[in-house]
Amino acid sequence: MQQVPARQPIEKACYWMVTRTREPDLALEGRQDADVVIIGSGFTGLWTSLFLRELQPGLDIVVLEQGMAAHGASGRNAGMLGANIDHSHELAIEHFGRDEAEVLIQAGQKNFEELFQFLAARGIDCDLERNGVLNMALSTRQFEHLREAVRSAHALGASQIRVLDAAETRAEINSPLYHGSSFNPDAALVNPVKLVEGLKRESARLGTRFHERTRVTAIEAGRAGVRVRTLGGEIHARKVVLASNAYSHKLLPRLGRYFLPLYDYVLVSEPLSQAQREIIGWRRRQSVGDARTFFNYYRLTADDRVLWGGSDARYHSGNRVDEACDHSEVHYAALRESWGQHFPDLSDVEFPYAWGGPICATTRLTPFFGTLKRGRLVYGLGYTGHGVGSTRLGGRILAHLALGRSDRVLDFKMVRSKPWPYPPEPLRTLAVSAVSEALRRVDRGERPSLLLRALDAMGIGFSS
Numbered sequence: 001m002q003q004v005p006a007r008q009p010i011e012k013a014c015y016w017m018v019t020r021t022r023e024p025d026l027a028l029e030g031r032q033d034a035d036v037v038i039i040g041s042g043f044t045g046l047w048t049s050l051f052l053r054e055l056q057p058g059l060d061i062v063v064l065e066q067g068m069a070a071h072g073a074s075g076r077n078a079g080m081l082g083a084n085i086d087h088s089h090e091l092a093i094e095h096f097g098r099d100e101a102e103v104l105i106q107a108g109q110k111n112f113e114e115l116f117q118f119l120a121a122r123g124i125d126c127d128l129e130r131n132g133v134l135n136m137a138l139s140t141r142q143f144e145h146l147r148e149a150v151r152s153a154h155a156l157g158a159s160q161i162r163v164l165d166a167a168e169t170r171a172e173i174n175s176p177l178y179h180g181s182s183f184n185p186d187a188a189l190v191n192p193v194k195l196v197e198g199l200k201r202e203s204a205r206l207g208t209r210f211h212e213r214t215r216v217t218a219i220e221a222g223r224a225g226v227r228v229r230t231l232g233g234e235i236h237a238r239k240v241v242l243a244s245n246a247y248s249h250k251l252l253p254r255l256g257r258y259f260l261p262l263y264d265y266v267l268v269s270e271p272l273s274q275a276q277r278e279i280i281g282w283r284r285r286q287s288v289g290d291a292r293t294f295f296n297y298y299r300l301t302a303d304d305r306v307l308w309g310g311s312d313a314r315y316h317s318g319n320r321v322d323e324a325c326d327h328s329e330v331h332y333a334a335l336r337e338s339w340g341q342h343f344p345d346l347s348d349v350e351f352p353y354a355w356g357g358p359i360c361a362t363t364r365l366t367p368f369f370g371t372l373k374r375g376r377l378v379y380g381l382g383y384t385g386h387g388v389g390s391t392r393l394g395g396r397i398l399a400h401l402a403l404g405r406s407d408r409v410l411d412f413k414m415v416r417s418k419p420w421p422y423p424p425e426p427l428r429t430l431a432v433s434a435v436s437e438a439l440r441r442v443d444r445g446e447r448p449s450l451l452l453r454a455l456d457a458m459g460i461g462f463s464s
Helices: 043-055 089-096 098-122 140-155 166-172 192-205 245-250 253-258 274-280 329-342 387-403 428-442 452-457
Strands: 030-039 061-064 080-082 133-137 160-162 179-185 187-189 210-211 216-221 226-230 231-242 260-268 287-290 296-300 307-316 353-360 368-372 377-381
Touching: 030 043, 043 140, 043 166, 043 192, 043 387, 061 231, 080 098, 080 387, 089 098, 089 140, 098 192, 098 387, 133 166, 140 179, 160 166, 160 274, 166 179, 192 210, 216 287, 231 387, 245 253, 245 260, 245 353, 245 377, 260 329, 296 329, 307 329, 307 387, 368 387, 377 387, 428 452
Parallel strands: 030 061, 030 231, 061 210, 133 287, 231 377
Antiparallel strands: 080 187, 133 179, 160 179, 216 226, 226 231, 260 307, 260 353, 287 296, 296 307, 368 377
């Protein structure tokens, strides 16, 4: 069996980051002033800066990043971009009601189209491909669940999603495991680091200042504003936007009760040959996932490498997020095994890139937003695997919150209400373990346990 790659720093382990060649921006030194400081140079922080510019062009905006732009989830994800704001249409109905679920579909579709219009207008090259997404069923029961999900989507107005039977599915992706699928054309592929770099360049062109390799150590509110301390200096600002997602509790511990930082792990292969591509099929280059709770997801890169990931995410006790969590040989071995099960004729494909990164999962699997420090700090986090697209809407929400401007997106229930909190440790670790095992039994074909039925009745979920 092929050995998994040795542990490397994330900048060398992550395929997307390896493709970047620029040097980091200068770290912050000394004292500065600004109107708005944004902490985090990922999708959320960059979209927020761009919406702030749109609302008030003359603002003095500074973005601080502990690594280089896209150091966190924005640079480590699969680059699969969809129109969904919520985790699924059924959960949106359960959490927010049918009327708001319909509004979220419309808002997601509008956000999806506006994102592409923005990229085209600003000339941002991020290897964009609008190829749609396939959601695969690995059993007859999963296929029935997919049919139900498509019916729910149609009832809410998402009529573009359609069902493919087993033969149609295997004509698209030739795996012996697939019993059918659903196809949604409203999905795309990007190189996420290229997308971040493009948004960053556009933001800098409009006047935003950036400091990378700048770790924030404290946020202190005073009478005249907010002081943001870093290892090498400080900035005084009127408003602060916390856009650090799964790292947010390191600066604001109170936010840690509302989310789990879960580490997903992925592999990226050598480029496939034409003969290997023909074995799989995959002529339309769609992104792919499956209908299990702990599912595999995969896509092709611009140079025909396979990115192969899995959502059997790992929780490190105490909401731990650091470099020591970036690799998991156990997960890499499981990913290699699952690849061979899906495509046995290609089990010898080499995967030289392997890495992990933290996603941010709330109990309702949708983001949440709010203000602290007497309204001088705004935050948004919890995109749970849908952040490539939905962070743009998050940036719009945060920009309006920071400037005190009204906008219809501020009326969304996910903005006005918080998700259920997770229990404190040590119950948190025990609960994650118990629920994860119960969900794995469901993936193996068993009925949901009493625990899962009780959580479902409360509207609480644990899986990414």
